[in-house]
Amino acid sequence: MQKEPPLLQSLAASIHACAQSITAYCDEVHYPQASFEPDAPSTLLPSTAPQHLLDAQETLLESVVQLQHLAFDVSDFLPCQQVYYQQLSALQWLCHFDILSHIPPTMPVTYTSLASLASVPEPLLRRIAPMAITAAFLCSPSPNHLAHTRLSAAFAADPALRDWLLYLASASAPTALKLTEATERWEETKKPEVTAYGLAMGTELGFFEHLKADPGRGKEFAGYMAAVGKSKGVSLDHLINDFDWASLPDGGVVVDVGGSTGHASRTLAQTFPHLRFIVQDTPSTIATALSQQPSPPSDRITYTPHDFFTPQPVRNAAIYLLRAILLAPGNPALVSDSLMCHVQ
Numbered sequence: 001m002q003k004e005p006p007l008l009q010s011l012a013a014s015i016h017a018c019a020q021s022i023t024a025y026c027d028e029v030h031y032p033q034a035s036f037e038p039d040a041p042s043t044l045l046p047s048t049a050p051q052h053l054l055d056a057q058e059t060l061l062e063s064v065v066q067l068q069h070l071a072f073d074v075s076d077f078l079p080c081q082q083v084y085y086q087q088l089s090a091l092q093w094l095c096h097f098d099i100l101s102h103i104p105p106t107m108p109v110t111y112t113s114l115a116s117l118a119s120v121p122e123p124l125l126r127r128i129a130p131m132a133i134t135a136a137f138l139c140s141p142s143p144n145h146l147a148h149t150r151l152s153a154a155f156a157a158d159p160a161l162r163d164w165l166l167y168l169a170s171a172s173a174p175t176a177l178k179l180t181e182a183t184e185r186w187e188e189t190k191k192p193e194v195t196a197y198g199l200a201m202g203t204e205l206g207f208f209e210h211l212k213a214d215p216g217r218g219k220e221f222a223g224y225m226a227a228v229g230k231s232k233g234v235s236l237d238h239l240i241n242d243f244d245w246a247s248l249p250d251g252g253v254v255v256d257v258g259g260s261t262g263h264a265s266r267t268l269a270q271t272f273p274h275l276r277f278i279v280q281d282t283p284s285t286i287a288t289a290l291s292q293q294p295s296p297p298s299d300r301i302t303y304t305p306h307d308f309f310t311p312q313p314v315r316n317a318a319i320y321l322l323r324a325i326l327l328a329p330g331n332p333a334l335v336s337d338s339l340m341c342h343v344q
């Protein structure tokens with residue numbers, strides 16, 4: 001029987017094989033090869049790539065992560081964890097002070113002029129940017145210059161990515177770090193007003209109550225939700241492609257329950273012009289949605305406040321869309337309340 005190669009070798013071989021098939025395919029279809037250049041495409045493969053190459057990309061990523069874990073000495077583990085939170089902090093700083101939009105898309109800029117354009121202290125910029133560079137976010141073509149990579153260029157071009165990052169840094173990460181204290185205090189409580197989120201934000205309100213009470217936070221969360229819709233796992237493409245929307249009748253109404261500022265409805269409306277949409281959410285989120293409407297506003301999308309724990313006022317819609325709103329882990333009663341308000 002042939003002996004299995006050692007894990008280190010088999011992972012390296014898997015990375016080599018996947019990289020070879022991906023680069024060969026890119027050559028064949030004249031798609032740019034992976035690079036850090038600021039004008040490199042945001043995806044490794046074109047959207048038309050066959051499934052076996054998309055699978056190869058997944059395998060490549062998994063093997064890279066496993067190989068990294070295997071190659072670490074135990075003493076490397078904590079320094080590596082430290083890098084993750086320092087990188088997050090550096091990215092928050094760069095986005096908060098709007099550094100990225102002052103860097104020309106394809107040209108380097110000196111630290112001195114960048115610091116002056118963004119009104120930040122140059123010594124801080126010189127210390128913080130290199131931490132982001134360790135994540136291939138920005139690069140330094142010479143000791144006095146900073147320039148975009150494909151990652152930072154994408155963040156400079158897309159405010160939704162910046163909203164997402166800022167939400168991670170200001171709400172998600174602090175909440176995660178309060179988990180231990182929350183368990184110490186309340187063990188495994190299901191009450192929405194005693195949570196790690198409440199400890200991190202200094203509030204006794206439940207998560208959505210807190211968003212309602214703080215329009216700034218609510219707006220930030222809506223931006224985060226819109227941005228998350230662009231990521232692969234929860235991409236709106238799944239919503240568009242995995243249901244036969246075209247089969248719905250002309251003028252059919254889709255009620256987007258808890259639809260935030262309407263990103264899902266807007267995307268569906270673009271692809272299916274025969275449908276109409278009603279976006280329902282809390283009053284403050286609907287106010288944000290109305291303030292962000294494109295000009296001229298679409299006459300096929302309307303926005304209206306509605307509490308989804310109360311009976312649904314729109315009758316006979318073609319579809320009631322409940323996307324990512326049944327978020328009540330461990331509390332089936334909340335989920336069934338929400339569902340029953342729509343099916344009765």
Ligand SMILES: C[S@@+](CC[C@H](N)C(=O)[O-])C[C@H]1O[C@@H](n2cnc3c(N)ncnc32)[C@H](O)[C@@H]1O
Binds near residue numbers: 211226257259
């Ligand atoms: C996780 S987000 C999902 C947003 C959107 N459906 C999506 O797929 O991206 C949950 C949404 O439910 C809204 N929401 C929370 N409680 C609500 C309530 N009682 N009535 C109506 N909307 C509510 C929030 O404001 C938020 O926009």
